[in-house]
Amino acid sequence: MSEPVIVVDDAISHATQALAGLGRLHCLPAVDITGERLAALRAALLVVRSVTRVDASLLDCARQLRFVGTATAGTDHLDIPALAARGIAVASAAGCNARAVAEWVVGALAFVEHQLPEPVRCGPVGVVGFGNVGSRLTPLLRRLGHEVLVCDPPLARRGAQAEAFVSFSELWRRCPIVSFHVPLIHEGRDATWAYVDRESPAVAGPKLLINTSRGGVIRERALDRPDVVAAILDVWDGEPALAPARLSDPRLLLASPHVAGYSLEAKLAATRMMHEAVCAQLGRAPSWTGQDALPRVLATSKDPSSLLEVNDFIDFVGDDARVRALAGLPGPARAAAFEQLRRGYQLRREFRSWRIPRERAPAPKLQAWLQTVGFELT
Numbered sequence: 001m002s003e004p005v006i007v008v009d010d011a012i013s014h015a016t017q018a019l020a021g022l023g024r025l026h027c028l029p030a031v032d033i034t035g036e037r038l039a040a041l042r043a044a045l046l047v048v049r050s051v052t053r054v055d056a057s058l059l060d061c062a063r064q065l066r067f068v069g070t071a072t073a074g075t076d077h078l079d080i081p082a083l084a085a086r087g088i089a090v091a092s093a094a095g096c097n098a099r100a101v102a103e104w105v106v107g108a109l110a111f112v113e114h115q116l117p118e119p120v121r122c123g124p125v126g127v128v129g130f131g132n133v134g135s136r137l138t139p140l141l142r143r144l145g146h147e148v149l150v151c152d153p154p155l156a157r158r159g160a161q162a163e164a165f166v167s168f169s170e171l172w173r174r175c176p177i178v179s180f181h182v183p184l185i186h187e188g189r190d191a192t193w194a195y196v197d198r199e200s201p202a203v204a205g206p207k208l209l210i211n212t213s214r215g216g217v218i219r220e221r222a223l224d225r226p227d228v229v230a231a232i233l234d235v236w237d238g239e240p241a242l243a244p245a246r247l248s249d250p251r252l253l254l255a256s257p258h259v260a261g262y263s264l265e266a267k268l269a270a271t272r273m274m275h276e277a278v279c280a281q282l283g284r285a286p287s288w289t290g291q292d293a294l295p296r297v298l299a300t301s302k303d304p305s306s307l308l309e310v311n312d313f314i315d316f317v318g319d320d321a322r323v324r325a326l327a328g329l330p331g332p333a334r335a336a337a338f339e340q341l342r343r344g345y346q347l348r349r350e351f352r353s354w355r356i357p358r359e360r361a362p363a364p365k366l367q368a369w370l371q372t373v374g375f376e377l378t
Contacts, residue, residue, distance in 0.1 A: 004282065005064075007038060008047040011343045012071045013267035015047065018275040018288045030339075035061025045281065047071060047274050051240075051339065056082040067281045071270040073097055073132065073261065076184040076214060091277035093270035097261030098132035101212050102140055103351050104260035104314060105179055106373055108210065108232050111316045112253045117229060119176060120208050124149050126175030128195070129182035129213070130163055137181065138163070143372050149175055154190050172201035177208045184214035196222035203227045208253075212260040215239040220246065234260040240338040247327040254316060255323035257341035264347040268293055294353070308361045308370070314348055351375050 003023045008015045010027040019025050026041055030051045035058040038046065045067040048054060054068055059082055068083060069091040083090050113121070125141050127134045130152040141148050149171050156165040172178065182192040191198060195217050208230040211218045215236040220243060223231055231249075234256040236242050246252060268290035276286045311317050322341055326334045351374035358377050361367050371377055 004044040005042050006045045006047070006278065007033065007041060007043040009033060009049045009052065009071070011049060012047065012271060012274070013264070013347070014271050014290055014293060015071075015274075017293075018271045018290070019047070019278060021287070022275075022278055022282060022284065034058065038062035038065065045069075045278055047278070048077070050074060050077045051342075053077050053079075054083070055079040059083070059086055059088070067091070067278065069093075069274045069277050071096075071267075071274050073270075074183055074214060076186075089281055091274065093273040095132035096270040096273060097263065097266035098136045099350055100261045100263035100266040100348075101133045101181070102137040103263075103373065104234070104256075105137055105210060105212060106140055106144065107310050107314045108254055108256075108316065109177070110310045110369070111314075112230075112232065115230075115253050116208060117206060119206050120230060121176075123147075123176040123205075124174055126151065126171040126178040128152075128168065128171065128178065128180045130155055130160075130165070131181065131183070133212070134181040135162070137179065140373065144369070168195075168199045169201045172199075172207075173204045175207075176205055177210070179210040180213045180217050182213050182217060184216050186216075192217050194219045194222070196225070206230075208232065211235055223249075223251075232256075234258055240335040241331060242323075242326055242334060242338060244327040244334075247324050254320055256316070256319045257323050257338055257345070259319065259342060259345050262342075262345050262347055263350045264294065265350045265353070267347055308356065308366065313351065313354065315346075 006019055006023040007026045007028060008019055009030050016027060030049060033048060033052050039061045042064045043062060044064050046065055047069045050072045056079055065088055067089045068078065070078060071093050073094050073096055075092050078090060080090065124147040127138050127148055127150045130150050138148050138150055149166050150163045151168045151171045152165055184193060185191050186193045193216050197219055204227050206229040207227050209218060209228055210232045212234040215238065220237050230251050230253050232254045233252065235258050239258065247255065272290050275288045279286045326337055329337055355376045355378050356370060361370055367377060
């Protein structure tokens with residue numbers, strides 16, 4: 001029996017090591033993963049990222065496919081009904097980057113704290129969505145001393161006891177900081193597309209909006225509400241075709257190229273989940289964990305004499321500058337450059353992987369913050 005043909009996006013971390021022994025592997029750039037190419041290769045198994053739309057037109061060409069996996073937490077780029085109609089198995093990496101995104105949000109808040117108007121600094125943080133990310137972020141914020149309100153209508157209807165959920169209108173009214181952690185759903189009772197526009201809450205006090213979920217959750221129109229005075233955006237409406245005007249908006253405190261979940265730990269977790277899903281599809285026992293790719297101890301700094309800053313662990317300054325620089329490019333070039341920022345991104349390490357000498361963080365307040373969010377102080 002011939003080996004199954006596996007096609008994988010070549011930007012998926014450690015994909016060759018994880019999948020090479022399971023079939024005839026073809027690592028392709030996302031732009032080359034088309035129905036025609038899959039048909040020519042007679043691909044049976046496909047592993048993609050969120051930039052590849054797996055829809056009916058692709059599937060009509062790639063008739064040999066029997067499995068599609070996405071090394072991402074979200075699945076809005078997969079046409080699930082079309083896949084189900086063709087009997088194609090589907091797997092995702094749900095939860096793979098939850099810790100990374102939660103850490104990114106608390107790091108971003110610490111990074112922009114000095115830029116926030118006083119009314120925004122005071123009051124609860126609103127978390128919209130209590131899935132893999134929201135359920136990690138909420139207790140982390142509380143350990144840092146924030147009051148947190150959570151909105152998750154589907155969980156609230158099911159009577160979930162994990163939180164005292166509030167309505168979105170109440171959350172919007174009471175919270176000066178609102179962070180979105182929902183899947184992108186276009187239709188139905190729990191649609192999240194254009195979330196703020198759909199809910200249309202009454203204008204309330206000044207707001208900082210944070211979006212690390214999907215760009216379509218917060219449309220451009222919502223960012224121009226009179227009560228939105230600041231924004232932190234890792235994902236973008238119309239991505240990868242970012243609006244130049246938004247990049248120069250003075251209310252944009254921090255820009256990032258859709259990399260909040262881009263930690264080495266998260267990427268390896270996603271690839272491991274794809275390895276396990278492919279093995280299950282082929283009836284084989286998993287054999288790759290990726291643990292050998294995680295150094296046990298990470299160097300603390302290029303300059304051990306300097307005092308620590310949040311930017312030592314997440315490159316907010318560099319990411320922000322690189323995204324804003326896209327405004328000077330024409331549309332198609334801007335979209336291509338945005339995708340290249342993601343493909344070439346240097347993966348960070350999660351907070352738990354760092355060992356920090358106490359003398360580099362002498363202030364008790366900083367030491368407390370570091371330990372609360374997961375660093376090891378030595």
